[in-house]
Amino acid sequence: MCKSARFAHTLDGLKETVVIWSAELRRAVRSGRTVVLLGLYSMFSALVLLVVGWLAGEVRSAVAKQLEGAGADASASVQLNEEMRKGVLGFLTSNDSAMIEALAQVPLEVLIVFKITLFFLPAYIALMGFDQISGEVGPRSMRYLTVRARRSSVLLGKFLTQATLLLGLVLIIDLAIFIYARVANPDFSFPAVAINLLKFWLAAIVFSLAYVALTTLCSSLFRSPAVSLVFNFILLFVFWLMDTIGRASGDTGNLRFLRYLSPSYYASDLLHPGLAQFGASGAAYAVFAFVFLMAAYGILRARDL
């Protein structure tokens, strides 16, 4: 194929991707399933936020009472609260001083809720997109698409649809969390809210893309959406296990390298203020997303429809 023909071929493929992406996105936005899942995830986030907020409040008031009983003054209470905050922040950031400093202005509730929702986000992504390919291959509606579009365009269009949906959904959830944080913590200034919202949103997106690609891969592997979903959950569990075992092995254990093969291992640096750390983490997720997508394409390209 000559250069200009190859260019035209690529351009046509991109046009197909855009058509599939926009059409599927319109359908998804109007579908009841997206609304239900959004509601479900919002409820979950709100629940976590309320529980964490309530726990934090209880701990603070208990400490204040203890100090009051011991005859300490108000400044001692503030100091102790700050120490506790630093302790928790250190635990959440693996005592990375740069990160502790960067997240100094962010209320602790926000960080904890973010970490918890991030942990469950892959499961949510699986629920959202498990049938994106298998749901079309099983009942053979995929056949209507592949006579008019390349399989690569179908795959990419579907992936981008899921990614865009998630982009919007995470923004809505993050926005709600930050609005709550701003209301609950008047010290949390508006510029800090805006910057941190952007930072947290970006981190969640980078993190999510690899899992959206993983879901696309699982959906390409099977004809049955139910099997795709179960396999997706199995893979998520395996990745979590690899990360946990790898971390538990310390720096010398034989299984320590397992953690590097799990996407979740790279999540800790997504909020890092250092560009190198964030870049390395982002690059790791990009590599995972690329590998999963290429594997999905390889499977879809080779399979009978």
Added chain:
Amino acid sequence: MSDVAIELFGVSKRFGPKVAVNGVSFSVPKGAVYGLIGPNGAGKTTTFSMMCGYLYPSEGSLKVMDVDPTTPGALKGRLGALPQDAVLPPGWEVGALLTYWARLSALAEPEREAREALDKVGLMEAWNVQTQALSHGMAKRAAMAQALMGSPPLVLLDEPTAGLDPRIAAQVRQVIRDMKGRQTVVVSSHNLQELEELCDAAAILDKGTLAQAGSMNELTGQGAEFRVQIARGSVIIPELTVMPHITDARMESDTVLRVRFSGGVAPEEVISQVVRHLLQHDVLILGVSRGQRLEDRVLQML
């Protein structure tokens, strides 16, 4: 550019240990309405699916409109296909879905194409209906409409009239007739009467192998045999067999005389000659029919 729309070269397809299609070769000329005939499990849908690029052949190769149908994007805009068991995706209104697919086929005016195609199959009233709310017949027609959009040079229809009521089936047959000569159409069906009426040529498949392929005349023997239904009188067979061009004559039953003649001769001449002979010998005739019904031919063959 060849005059052949589809060519199969020793194509086989296996699903595990089961051989669905075994070494099938035939070609479909451009502009023809071509039938794929065979009983259940003959390999029609598998062959059809390989022509559309849905399935990869295990052995052999195919050329559809001069390209390998599995090449990404190679048949875009050149092929319209009605797959047999494909379900329309749920969550779409029929009009929006067809417009989307027309846009994906890079048609210049997607909505107009969608409307025209729906109109052709008499389904305009379903424009705003959700796909999951369509009856079987309506879904079939909507699927047929998507295959017709943009008038592609090659249209493959797998069981286009199965499950349709007679009036709609007739409408669909008319749509196929209208495409004759302008587009190449491949129709797979169990309805042999329908195929005999519509098709210029056909391939007969049985248990995954090609039993016979050729023009409808060749398949039904229209250019090589005829039957005379006798009302009264005695037919003297030896007198017929010595007549010029006649290769065989025999009574198939008490009242049906079958006559075979050599190719290259105008059938009307041989028929007239035999009928004249019979009348001269006081044989009264009820009717004459050329060849054999496709259905009889297929039943005889399989």
